Amino acid sequence: MTDKMNFFQRYNRIMKITFLSVILVAFGLFILQAQIQYQNIMRQATERFRETAQSMDYFLENATNHINTCKIAAESFFFDPEEAAKQPDIFTCFEDNPTSGFFHMDNLKEPFNKSCYANLTGKGSYRNRPEEYYQEIKMVFSLLPIFRSAIANLPFVPWVYYTSRNEFIAIYPWTPSSDFHYTDSALGQEFYILGTPFKNPTRKIFFTSAYVDMAGKGLMVTCGAPVYRGDEFLGTVAIDATLDSLNKFVSNFPYRPATLFLINERNEILAHPTLAHSSDTSVKSIQAAFPSQMPVQIDKLFQANPLTIQHVGKYLFTYQPLKNAPWRLVLLAPRKAVFLNQMLGSALVLIVLMLGLTFMLLVTNRATREEFIKPAEKLILHIENASRDAGMPIPKVPVTWRPWFETISRIFGENDRLLGELKQNNERLDSLVAKRTSEVRERNIELEKAVARLKEMQEQIILQEKMASLGVLTAGIAHEIKNPLNFVNNFSELSVELCGELKESLQSARKKFDAKEWDAIEDIIANMEQNVQKIQEHGKRADSIVRGMLLHSRGKTGERQMTDFNALVTEYVNLAYHGMRAQDASFNVKIITKLDPAIGQISIVPQDLSRAILNLVNNGCDSAYEKKKSATGDAFNPVLTVQTRDLGDCVELRIHDNGRGIPANIKEKIFSPFFTTKPTGKGTGLGLSIVYDVVVHEHCGQVRVEAEEGEFAEFIVTIPKDAKSCPVRMPSGRTRKADEKV
Template sequence: MKNIFRKRSLTFKMIFFIFVSVYLIFTGIFYYNYKVSEGIIKKDLKENVDYLTDATINKVEAMLNPIAELPFNLARILESENMTKKQITGYLEIFLKNNPEVYGMTVSLEPYFFGQNEKYFCAYAYRSGNRDTLVILGSESYDYFYLDWYQIPKELDRNIWSEPFFDEGGGNIMMATFSAPLYENINGKKKFIGVVTADVSLEWLKDFISGIKIFKTGYAFIISRSGKMISHPNSDLILNETLFTISIEKNLPHLREIGRKMINGESGLDDVEYKNVASGENSWIAYAPMKNTGWSLGIVIPVDEFMADINQLFRKVIHFALGGSVLLLIVVVLISRSITKPLRILTAAVDKFAKGNFNVSLPEIYSKDEIGKLCSSFGFMQSELNKTIEVLVDTSEELRISNEKLEEYSRTLEIKVSDRTKELSEKNIELEKTLLQLKDTQKQLIIQEKMASLGGLTAGIAHEIKNPLNFVNNFSELTLDLAKELGEEIEKLKNKIEETDYNYINDILSDVKQNAGKINEHGKRADSIVKGMLLHSRGKTGEKIPTDINSLLEEYVNLAYHGMRAMDSTFNVKIERAYDDTIEKIEVVPQDLSRVFLNIINNGCYSTNEKKKQLGEEYNPVLKISTTNLGGKVEIRIRDNGKGIPAENLDKIFNPFFTTKPTGKGTGLGLSISYDIIVDEHKGEFKVDSKEGEYAEFVIVIPKK
């Protein structure tokens, strides 16, 4: 609800609340006024109705009561005398004659009152046209003992008006019978002997009650003790309907309640409105008992008619109220619009203002009320804001320019820095490269210098040693030849000299031969060393020819293996080969390269053999040979699981004369020469990796061209 109103316009709220308030006040006043007026009218009505019912009942009873007295009086007269049939009929005729309002009278007696032969005695005097007639009734088909007019006073032991009935014999007119019991006094005790009755036409009652009109449609009716309609403007209802059957037929349950009150002898004005059966209008019903007959009078008051004046007045009031409401609505709408119009304009202006149109023109409101003040306040705020905005715009422009400059500077700075950084990093890379190259060159230079100096040294030494060595070798050979000749000569002289001498000379000769042989042998060895040294230093390069590296390697692996086997039959090694078949023939100097392979494989075999000797059967020597095509290069790896190379020796193994083999077993030139062959001659790389006691691996990388 709150939300609903929150969303509504001020105009709506004003109209709604003013209207609701006015409506409630109006309704309250109207209702109060109506109720009070209604109360006054109803009070008057009650008084009038009470008067009307009293008057009506009095009049009806004034008509009926004298009739009721007749049977009663006749009964008393008969009781006081000895009843004879003649007496009875005589009295009946007199009574009927003297009482023109009576239609007929009976004296009816109990069975066999006049003897065993006469069960029935019912003397009936009645008017028939202009004549009075008397008949004696009673037969099996007219068993009057059991008829209400006889039986009820008998059983109730009192006078009673019967339920009205249509008399078929008397022209079908409605009648009622008053019955008075007749007694016989036997020893001071009353004994019922019959009934005296008077029939009276109720046609006058019908006319009388029909004559009662209350406004246009109001009417009176009478019901009997059993609710039977005795008098009603609608003659069809008379004696055919009870108030209770009407209640069912017209579906008016409330009517049954009214009827019950009426037959119980109550009186009242029923407040609850119900539809008048005759007119269909809303009606009230007033009722009062008719004590002597046990009937009840009802008066139907057409409320609408009775209240017509007041209703008309209130209808007018409602019309005025409605007209006033419309007027009020127009006034409220106009006022609220006059209040809210500048507000709406101002709101629209403020909306535009809020959207950035700071120069929007404000409505011109000259009134000095709150709206006018609000407007001028807003105008002031607008001008102040505009000033501030101008300052802000200037400052903002300055700022913008500064900002642009800064941005430009910042942008160029970045480019500069990045350029410089790029240059620097390029330089740096170049420098690093140069440094690496330098380091490489330096290393090369060191090695070359070392090698060159060593080479030069060895060449010099070799040259100097070569000559004396030639002498040693040549003369030792000559000595051997001479010793051989001497031996032959001594053989010739064997018979000439003593045997001991001969043997002694032979011994000396053999020693000479042996010595000379040794000299020759070692001389030759020295010669070969010198030759190698010379070869080393000379830097001589062979002719490169296309060579299948895998085949070459395999040839020398086999050679080395069988060589080792020839020297030591216990030697064995498992060779694992992994040749890369994609390697085409490459340009190498095969005789030099084969030296390198042989060198390395020999070293490996030797190393594993040594380890085998140390560890025995537990150890399984393995030699792994592999080649790999690296595109422009070929990599050859030769790995053994022998003793390995101690870390401290790793940088020395390529030095000439460095060897760990026992004296006489190696020259210490093998790897040095191999290094020259790979690095210098073939422009390749030659690296070693090892872990002492576990493995040693040589890696050779040779460019294909």
């Protein structure tokens, strides 16, 4: 039999080996392809990054070349005395503006036009100046062809200008003085200061930090150079580039996961797709370009060789210093995004590979199926048919498979015979089991009824004993207190009347007393009358409490009454508070009540609902006070807030404390009987169980809790006003309708 079953093992072995081979080959090729793709992407991105740096360097080289040309032309101008001595006709276009205190060239005259000339504005008047002053102006006009060439060759440049220490400035393209003219602040800007001998003794080309353009073009940087007449410093010639123009170099980087940005030697961002714009009012630091979760030590980042890919946390980082400016171009890319992009690039290769390997698997499966699967399928079908009819004929199969089919037919024939005998025995056994089961079921039903009756009687006896003992004790105490309390109330009322009569009697004899004696008598009588009224007020309150105790002792649980809900809440909140004060003289919790006057009277069982209110208020006061005791200093003030609301068909009672709260893992257990978090001897675990029983079972209401551990706990009780259809739980555990007689 073992030899005949080897073909299943052979088939399974072939399929497992084939499938494992497909997975391993596919996985290996995929890893290889992913590595190659990742390396290609990083090489291409680095090459494109280098090209971007070269493009920006070319722009800066062009700008510095124009600046250097302007510097050389300006300084060479003074070596030609004939050229310096000429008086150009453009001088006739100068006009003074006495009101504003500067001169300008706003009104150019023929043959001069604004497209070819700069507007030169200066402080004061252009008249009566030294010859050197006019020679410097002539030098500026000699630079105009270079200015025009710079604007034409550098499309991103908004201005080319010359700033003189003699308090004038020439800006090209021509701009009216109403938009921009020379002011004293110009000599305080970096485009001038960085060219002065003090800041630039070597007379080299300089670059400013980012600043807000005085002519309204927004944030920009300036490339400038100092101009000298021999050893005399005259001013600076400069070219501006806005941050938006620099952004054009970094915004078109083709590898989307990566971000390119440009920083200067002060680590200020000069170009960034999202963080640097000409419309901004301030320039951002390099820190703004790094994600908050990226660990950054800027000095270490730039210690590595340029164009070296650095792995910083979850990000890739590299940089390239620019040759023609003290700036650095930076590339930052999330490693995960780069990896996912290259994975997408490898997905097509993986799909083609898997399809090819799947085809190979199908060919292998076809070969194994012809040898093993088809005969095995016929064998399984024959087994199914023989299980229903052992006389089924054997199908046409290869000779090597026929012994299997004959064996199966013989086995099922024997099986049918044995099943027939087993069926007869089972029928006899089922008959006996059914008879015994019926007897056991009847006895179980009788036993369950007996246990239920016993449990009901036990609950009734326990409840009656408890209520009887508690009622007797309460009635006795209340009766003993009520007799002297009646005397207190009656004599306090009589004392109030006597105080009034005394005042009337003394009023008739007022003339016998002087004013000082009469004021003292009136104060004594007023204090006496106020004290008696206080005795009467608190005597009535004590009488109300005694009546409540007597009402509880009479055992009328389950009877609904129209009750002033707000008055009931107020009474038992005060009772709970004073009970806590009686147990601990140092106890002090601020009670805040917010009662909705629209509630009025509702149908409830006041004796039972009052117990629920007592339990909730006691728990809230205890939690807030315990948190106060564990707090250091006077920073914490325990507060209990009691609020009622009219919800239409229902009323809502909220009891909120700012105590220790309730842990989330025990919220579902707090209404279970005997569950408590208090130390042994301080709590029975029945308080919230009674609350749940009274509110939910007896009043058809809802009780839920909202709490946060260490912060607060709020119990929310909702009770319907109309309880005609609400079943009330009887002491025995049975329920009845609210209008059913007890």
